[in-house]
Amino acid sequence: MVSTQKKADKTYKVIGTRPVRPDGLDKVTGRAKYGADIQLPGMLFGRVLRSPHAHAIIKKIDTSKALALPGVKSVITHKDLPTAADIALDLGETTSNMKWLCDKVLAAEKALFHGHAIAAVAAVDPHIAEDALALIDVEYEILEPVLSVHTAMDKKTPNIHPNMKTVDMIARFQAGEPSKVQINNVASILDLELGDLDAGFKEADIIIEREFETGTYHQGYIESHNGTAQWNENDEVTVWLSTQGHFNARDVLSKLLQVPMSKVKVIPMEIGGGFGGKIPMYMEPLAAIMSKQTGKPVKMHMQRDEVLLATGPTSATYIKVKVGAKNDGTIVAADAYLAYESGAYPGSPVGAGAASMFLPYNIANLRAHCLDVIVNKPHTAAYRAPGTPAAAFAIESIIDELAEKLEIDPITIRMHNAAEEGTRTSDGRLAPASLAVKELLEEAQATEHWNAELSDPSIGRGIAIGAWGNAGLESNAYASINSDGTINLNTGSVDIGGQRASLAMQLAETLGVDYDSIKPQVSDTDSIGYTAVTGGSRTTFASGIAVVEVGNKLKEQIIDRVATFWEIDASQVHYGDDGTLNGPEDKSIKFSGIGKILSRTGGTIQASATVKPNTQVATFGCHIVDVKVDEETGKVDILRSTALQDVGKAIHPAYVEGQIQGGILQGIGMALYEEYYYDDKGILKNASLLDYRMPTSYDVPFTETTLIEKPNPGHPFGVKGVGEVPIVPPLAAVANAIYNAVGVRPNILPVNPRRLSVLLKEKNKK
Amino acid sequence: MSKKIVISTDLNGDITEFIADERDSLLDALRERIGLTGVKEGCNNGNCGACAVLLDGILVNSCCVMAAEVDGGSVTTVEGIALENELHPVQQAFLNEAALQCGICTPGFLVAAKALLDTNPEPTEEEIRFWLAGNLCRCTGYDKIITAVQEASKSMQKK
Numbered sequence: 001m002v003s004t005q006k007k008a009d010k011t012y013k014v015i016g017t018r019p020v021r022p023d024g025l026d027k028v029t030g031r032a033k034y035g036a037d038i039q040l041p042g043m044l045f046g047r048v049l050r051s052p053h054a055h056a057i058i059k060k061i062d063t064s065k066a067l068a069l070p071g072v073k074s075v076i077t078h079k080d081l082p083t084a085a086d087i088a089l090d091l092g093e094t095t096s097n098m099k100w101l102c103d104k105v106l107a108a109e110k111a112l113f114h115g116h117a118i119a120a121v122a123a124v125d126p127h128i129a130e131d132a133l134a135l136i137d138v139e140y141e142i143l144e145p146v147l148s149v150h151t152a153m154d155k156k157t158p159n160i161h162p163n164m165k166t167v168d169m170i171a172r173f174q175a176g177e178p179s180k181v182q183i184n185n186v187a188s189i190l191d192l193e194l195g196d197l198d199a200g201f202k203e204a205d206i207i208i209e210r211e212f213e214t215g216t217y218h219q220g221y222i223e224s225h226n227g228t229a230q231w232n233e234n235d236e237v238t239v240w241l242s243t244q245g246h247f248n249a250r251d252v253l254s255k256l257l258q259v260p261m262s263k264v265k266v267i268p269m270e271i272g273g274g275f276g277g278k279i280p281m282y283m284e285p286l287a288a289i290m291s292k293q294t295g296k297p298v299k300m301h302m303q304r305d306e307v308l309l310a311t312g313p314t315s316a317t318y319i320k321v322k323v324g325a326k327n328d329g330t331i332v333a334a335d336a337y338l339a340y341e342s343g344a345y346p347g348s349p350v351g352a353g354a355a356s357m358f359l360p361y362n363i364a365n366l367r368a369h370c371l372d373v374i375v376n377k378p379h380t381a382a383y384r385a386p387g388t389p390a391a392a393f394a395i396e397s398i399i400d401e402l403a404e405k406l407e408i409d410p411i412t413i414r415m416h417n418a419a420e421e422g423t424r425t426s427d428g429r430l431a432p433a434s435l436a437v438k439e440l441l442e443e444a445q446a447t448e449h450w451n452a453e454l455s456d457p458s459i460g461r462g463i464a465i466g467a468w469g470n471a472g473l474e475s476n477a478y479a480s481i482n483s484d485g486t487i488n489l490n491t492g493s494v495d496i497g498g499q500r501a502s503l504a505m506q507l508a509e510t511l512g513v514d515y516d517s518i519k520p521q522v523s524d525t526d527s528i529g530y531t532a533v534t535g536g537s538r539t540t541f542a543s544g545i546a547v548v549e550v551g552n553k554l555k556e557q558i559i560d561r562v563a564t565f566w567e568i569d570a571s572q573v574h575y576g577d578d579g580t581l582n583g584p585e586d587k588s589i590k591f592s593g594i595g596k597i598l599s600r601t602g603g604t605i606q607a608s609a610t611v612k613p614n615t616q617v618a619t620f621g622c623h624i625v626d627v628k629v630d631e632e633t634g635k636v637d638i639l640r641s642t643a644l645q646d647v648g649k650a651i652h653p654a655y656v657e658g659q660i661q662g663g664i665l666q667g668i669g670m671a672l673y674e675e676y677y678y679d680d681k682g683i684l685k686n687a688s689l690l691d692y693r694m695p696t697s698y699d700v701p702f703t704e705t706t707l708i709e710k711p712n713p714g715h716p717f718g719v720k721g722v723g724e725v726p727i728v729p730p731l732a733a734v735a736n737a738i739y740n741a742v743g744v745r746p747n748i749l750p751v752n753p754r755r756l757s758v759l760l761k762e763k764n765k766k
Numbered sequence: 767m768s769k770k771i772v773i774s775t776d777l778n779g780d781i782t783e784f785i786a787d788e789r790d791s792l793l794d795a796l797r798e799r800i801g802l803t804g805v806k807e808g809c810n811n812g813n814c815g816a817c818a819v820l821l822d823g824i825l826v827n828s829c830c831v832m833a834a835e836v837d838g839g840s841v842t843t844v845e846g847i848a849l850e851n852e853l854h855p856v857q858q859a860f861l862n863e864a865a866l867q868c869g870i871c872t873p874g875f876l877v878a879a880k881a882l883l884d885t886n887p888e889p890t891e892e893e894i895r896f897w898l899a900g901n902l903c904r905c906t907g908y909d910k911i912i913t914a915v916q917e918a919s920k921s922m923q924k925k
Contacts, residue, residue, distance in 0.1 A: 020861045027869030028857040028876060030804015030844035037803035126798070127768060127789050220904045222808040222816055223870040272806070272870025273904050304809040497867050497905070654864035654910070661907030662867065689813035689902060697908040698899035 004706040005653055013577070014508040015717055018654040019515045021501040023270070035226040035242040035269040036301045043228070044073055044122040046287055046300035047129040049136050050310060051111035051118055054145035054376040054682025055160070058111060058138060061119060066135040071128040074290040074298075075136065077119045078106040081289065082258045098255055100345040104379055105256075105285050111140065112160065112344035113378050114683050115309025117282070122290040122298045145376040145682030149318050149339040152185035152373050159184055160344070160374050169351060169370075171427075183371070187346030190370040192354055192426040200333025200365025204324025206405060208398050211320045213748045214390040214731070215675035216341070218313040219383045220666070220694050223272020225311060227284035228299040231292040236263045239284055244274045244494055245533030249281055250525045256285050267524040268494050275666070276382030279533050280312055305687040312381020313676065315340035315348040317390040323398045329406055329413045331399075333365040334358060338391060340372060343379040348372045353387030355426060356728075357395045359467035359618055360414070360437045362423040376682050382535060384663060385468040385724035389670055389731050393749060396464035396732030401745065410463050410736070411450070415441045432469060432618045434720075436646035436710040440465065443706055444622045449642040459628050459639060460741025466728025469618040470721025471536030476529035477546040478608035479507060479518075479554060483595040487513065489520040489550075492531025493543040497723055498655040502540040503547045505651050506717065510551030512579030513591050529610055537619070537721025540651055541712070546611045548716045553607035558594060561601045615714025619721060621645040623664060623729035627737040634756035636672055636738060641703040643729075648712040648720030656722050657705045663726025664703050669695045670727075671734035675750050775836045777802075778846025786833040792826075793817045795833035796843060804844040804873050808902065815901030818874040818881075819843045825881040827900075844873035847880050855925075856880055856918040865914035867905035875901050879915045888919055 026032035063075040081102050102108070107116045119136050123129035146152045146160055165178040169190035179189050201207060227241040237259055243249045246268040254261040271278060283300040291298045302311070317340050324333040336357065342348035354368035403413040418437040425431055444450055444463065454461060477491040489507055493499050500520040508515045531543070555575050562581050563570040574582045579591030589597065598604050626640040643660045650656040673693040677685045686692050711718025735746045744759040751759075769788045773795070774781060786795040793810070796802045796819070805828055808816030812830040819828045820842040821835075847854045856879045859865070866872045875898065882889055882897045889897065894915045895908075903911060 018864065021864070021866075023869070024861045024866065027866055027872050028844075028853065028860050029848060030802070030873050032869055033803070034806070034870060036807065037797075039798075039801060039803075125787065126794070127787055220902075221868070221870075222806075222814055222902060222904055223868070224807070270870075271868060273868040275904070301807070304811060304813075498864075652864075655867075658864055658867055658906050658910055661909040662905045663907075665907035666904070688811055689809045690811065694902055694904065696899040696902065697895045697912060700908065702909050702912070703907055 005650065012509055014505050014515050015649065015651050016653060018652060019501065021498050022504065022520055023495065023500055032270045034223060034272055035228065035240055038228045038240045038299060040228065040230065040297040043297045043299055044124060044294060045126040045129045046120055046122045046283065046290055046298045047133055048117045048283065048286065048306065049119040049133045050306065051107065051114060051116040053111055053140055053142050054114045055143040056111045056140035057143065058107060058109060058118065059141055060139040062137040063119060066121060066132040069128065069132050069135060071124045072121060072132045073124065073294045073296065074122040075119060075132065076286065076289055078108045081106060082256065101252065102256060104345060105282060113376050115306065115378060117310065120286040120290060122294060146185060147375055147678055147682050149341055149373040149375065152375050153183050155184060157184050160376060185374040186371050187342060187374055188372040190351045192368040193366065194424055194426050194428055195365035197333055197335055197365050197367050201324045203326065203332040205327045206402065207322060207324045208401055209320070209322040210398055210747060212394040212397065214317045214393060214670065215750060216313045216316040216377065217383065217670050217674050218308055218692060219275040219277035221273025221275060221277060224302040224304060224307045225278070225282055226301040227287050228297055229284060229287035229291045230297040231288055235259055237288050238265045238267065239288065240267045240269055241284055242271045242278060243268055244271065244278045244496060244535050246494060246525055247492060247530045248279065248533050249284065252281055253285060253288065257288055265524060265526045268522055271494055271496050274496050275384045276386060276535055277312055279535060280381050282311060304689060308687040308692055309684055310378055312343065312379050314383045315342060315350065315380045315387065319391060319394040321394045321398055323402065325402050325406065327406060329408045329416045331361060331363050331417045334363050336368040338368060338370045340387065341375045341377060341380065342372045343375060343377045345379045346372055346374065348380050349382065349387030353391035356388040356467050357391035358426045360419055360465050360620055361417045362419045363417065366426045368426055384666060384727040388466065388468055388728050389667060392464065392466040392728045393731035393735065396729070397735055397745060400736040400739065411441050411445045414465060432616065433713055434710055435618055435620065436708060437620050439708055439710055440620050440622050440644055440646055443644050443708055444624060447624065447642055447706065449624050449640060449704065458741055459626055460737045460739065461624065461626050462733045462735065462737025462740055463622065463624050464729040464732035464736060465620060465622045466725055467618050467620050468537065468725040468728060469616050470541050471538040472542055472613040472616050473532035473536065473538055474530055474610065474612045475543040475546040476531045476608065476610050477543060477550050478528065478606060479550045480606035481554060481594065481598060481604055483599050483604055485517065485592045485595040487518045489518050489547065490523040490528055491520070491543050491547065492523055492528045493539045494534040495522055496534050497659055498652060499534065499539045499543065502651040502655065503543055506544045506547045507551050509717070510548050511554060511591065512577050537723045541715055541719045541721045542611060542613050544719055545613055545715060546609045549609035549611060550607045553609065554605065557605045557607065561597055562589065564601045565597045613714060617712050617714060617720055619646055619725045621725040621729055623733040625730065625733045625737050627734060627741055629738060629741045631742060631760055634753035634760060636756065638668060638700050641701060643703050643726060644706040644708060645722065645726060646708045646710050646720065647722045648715065649709050649718035650707050651717065651719060653707060656707060659723045660705050660726040661703045663724070664730050665695050665700060667727045667730025668700065668734060670749060671731045672750050672752065771834055773833055773837045775838065776840035778842055788834065790833040792828040792831040792833050792836055796828060802843050802845055806870050806873055808871065815878060816871050816874040818877040818901065820877060820881060825878055844876055847876060854880060855921045856883065856915065859914040859918035859921065863910050863914040863917055865906065865910040871901060871903045875903065875911060879918065883919055883922060887922060
């Protein structure tokens with residue numbers, strides 16, 4: 001396996017090395033504590049009764065038989081929730097509303113999707129809790145389910161939420177006034193526009209317009225959602241859970257349970273994967289309410305079918321894109337129509353997909369018309385570069401076709417249209433700083449993979465690129481120096497992909513100390529200030545800035561203390577890169593000796609920092625893939641895979657490679673294997689990890705990686721968020737490779753053997 | 767109420783007696799009755815391998831074995847694969863090669879990889895990929911996991 005790193009100029013002592021993660025030992029020995037590992041005295045086990053129907057009025061719920069079962073301590077329904085207020089919630093990568101959230105955790109009037117939570121039970125034993133579910137009688141009036149964006153928007157289809165109005169979005173996260181155009185089941189409309197579209201298309205020598213669809217994909221984290229709550233007699237609530245944002249969870253719980261934030265303590269346990277799907281909450285409020293009713297801690301842990309049925313997958317999408325280009329390959333206009341399923345409640349990432357799809361390119365005339373469409377499926381959640389893999393699949397497929405028709409090399413045509421400093425994006429803003437599209441394409445062109453001969457006519461090669469911006473948002477960090485010179489580092493960022501290592505490394509570099517002398521940990525909501533979710537590729541970037549600021553504040557204090565100890569002026573103390581302090585007359589002390597000086601000059605020191613960086617940048621990734629297609633069966637095998645990415649500065653290159661390799665494989669899953677299968681009644685037919693087919697180790701080869709380091713001017717070490725963009729290019733890269741192999745262009749993903757066989761049959765008829 | 771049963775098994779080298787519900791899977795019993803929470807539940811359906819343990823030396827998904835079945839047998843979990851005061855080479859290789867991210871699938875992969883190396887000390891890449899296809903990982907893309915098993919195999923050959 002090849003792993004290449006195109007290094008930035010500056011060299012560092014700790015940054016760029018590959019130390020073992022601080023949580024590693026506990027994770028390889030089984031000692032690491034995840035949410036479901038919690039055991040508390042007197043703990044009850046909770047379970048949720050879920051709707052067997054996709055769309056139904058809940059006429060009556062009778063819980064009396066369940067309550068009478070020995071061992072059952074609590075049964076709750078929507079009426080046990082505090083009254084929900086109609087307030088908007090900013091969840092970091094997505095938005096929601098308290099009213100919708102309450103209805104999602106326990107359905108009020110209607111079941112809105114197969115698996116919608118109807119009632120919850122807490123019992124002394126998990127088997128008894130399960131038995132009790134069967135004793136709850138629910139009377140439903142079944143309604144026709146709405147299962148596609150096309151049906152949903154049909155004038156004849158009633159609104160799933162009768163009082164919902166279509167609103168105009170002002171920006172991705174900001175809803176405006178009700179729209180002049182009211183479309184059934186459309187929660188919001190967002191229009192992004194740049195230049196003059198008609199004039200642009202008039203300049204075109206060639207226009208290609210194509211339609212695309214992508215399926216519903218689940219994030220597929222191996223750890224199911226879980227949450228344990230203890231409500232005490234002072235109305236203080238403690239919650240242990242698996243979340244990407246414990247402050248977000250605390251704030252939502254506080255509003256939903258109507259308890260002050262200071263009385264809700266959320267303890268983030270180790271998290272077994274999230275990819276955006278562990279930003280929303282599902283069962284934690286139910287555990288809290290049942291704990292309040294019983295006085296006992298209540299643990300809830302979803303079964304896998306519940307995860308697939310009722311937690312947020314991606315939006316299934318319908319996308320139509322028209323692109324006009326000149327004969328020399330210059331793209332002069334692009335017009336996109338994107339309709340994304342948001343599931344049962346508003347809030348799909350359609351705007352993010354639309355904003356990101358054109359980001360790699362300099363196109364003077366652009367429009368993206370985005371529709372957020374309600375259907376009777378689970379409420380969608382963020383999933384790694386939310387909304388963007390589907391949108392990039394569309395534009396990157398068309399660019400591949402343009403390249404072919406204009407007889408231009410697929411990298412050359414992208415290079416010709418690449419965004420650079422000064423390019424305007426689809427919302428009219430200047431392209432983010434230090435964007436590296438050209439550098440990425442140059443490196444791709446130079447790879448051994450791109451230049452290797454294809455050994456067999458049934459093998460095809462495809463390439464695609466993609467973009468995703470990293471979020472800023474709030475981060476808090478503090479650190480204290482112990483009397484032996486070791487350091488405790490606390491941050492509010494959940495560690496989902498190695499942040500404890502990447503943050504400790506940034507502090508070690510700032511202070512000039514060894515990585516091993518720093519013990520990083522994730523603090524609970526009582527122990528540090530508000531920190532936004534681990535998502536949006538923000539943590540190593542934004543929490544990293546906070547940690548560096550903490551390091552600089554510690555350095556200032558150390559210099560002052562050493563000056564006091566040496567009885568000189570602070571300006572005479574030099575803090576060296578290796579953590580050694582020097583003064584006049586050969587005065588010198590290593591960092592390891594600082595503890596003694598601190599204790600003699602007023603005690604140990606600590607520093608904290610709060611940051612909310614606004615210097616977001618975009619990262620760009622590229623995937624090159626070789627596939628072999630079996631024309632008889634339509635089966636596609638991945639033979640070779642190469643990923644390139646601009647990472648700004650790789651703090652821990654092995655973890656950056658891991659993010660890229662993991663993202664690429666999820667993208668391959670979207671391209672070839674994964675999909676929700678609903679029947680015509682809206683019943684999910686493949687709610688298991690056998691039938692929801694995620695890639696295994698046997699499906700793929702190694703993914704070779706190239707890390708390009710074009711530093712981010714908005715971060716002290718040049719970090720760009722790396723976690724999300726790798727999932728973006730593989731969908732189109734695989735589709736383009738299939739075209740290269742067999743001459744058919746997949747326009748519906750996943751292109752499983754069934755779909756590809758149909759395309760191949762159509763081709764052979766011609 | 768369902769029946770409770772008393773089970774005696776050799777668990778990670780020590781005879782262990784515990785009380786379980788007759789409906790408990792081995793996974794339920796290990797996690798909820800005994801407290802060996804290193805064994806992870808991913809799907810409870812035999813599809814993901816997170817709960818892999820060795821039962822009488824054979825790799826099984828503990829969610830698909832009834833607790834009652836292990837009476838008189840022997841069970842090895844992730845907590846029992848380390849050598850005395852020293853990690854098993856496959857555990858060390860997972861750390862060195864950055865073969866874990868969130869870590870929830872790691873115990874299952876480690877037990878499965880140990881089982882592979884016990885019977886096939888020098889597996890090819892193809893054999894490793896085939897053997898581990900019963901274990902799902904969603905974070906790593908498997909690259910560094912495969913490399914780690916290759917490294918563990920090499921380090922075990924040296925010993």
